[in-house]
Amino acid sequence: MIKNLLGDDNKEGAQPESGESSRKPSAVIGLFDSIDETQSSADEPFILSSTPRTSSAETARRFGLAWSIGLVFVVSVAFLMILGWGADLLFGSSPWGMVAGIVVGALIGFYQLFKISSQIFRD
Secondary structure, eight states, X not given: OHHHHHOOOOOTTOOOOTTOOSSOOOOOOOTTOOOOTTSOTTSSXXXXXXXXXXXXXXXXXXXXXXXXXXXXXXXXXXXXXXXXXXHHHHHOOTTHHHHHHHHHHHHHHHHHHHHHHHHHTOO
């Protein structure tokens, strides 16, 4: 199988071993190679998906939004936890200010998570 991907090591006139086909391997498509749309589907051994292709700009937009979800969630919890810690130092109410900061930060983080995730697959 790997020989088929990398190339045919058989010399001209040599018979293929049992289990190997005598046809030449097809070209390997890289991750960033574009596929010619005019190529007939009869050349393809199988179809991966019937969904329409997205542009690279749309993929980059979705990737950025997905990263911002995690960043916004972590930053909101950390920021409000630090504010709660400061409130604990100021008012002497340890550990309730930090607990309240974590809870409120998580609520804000989840709100932002749902808000941003609805933008990822917009129409």
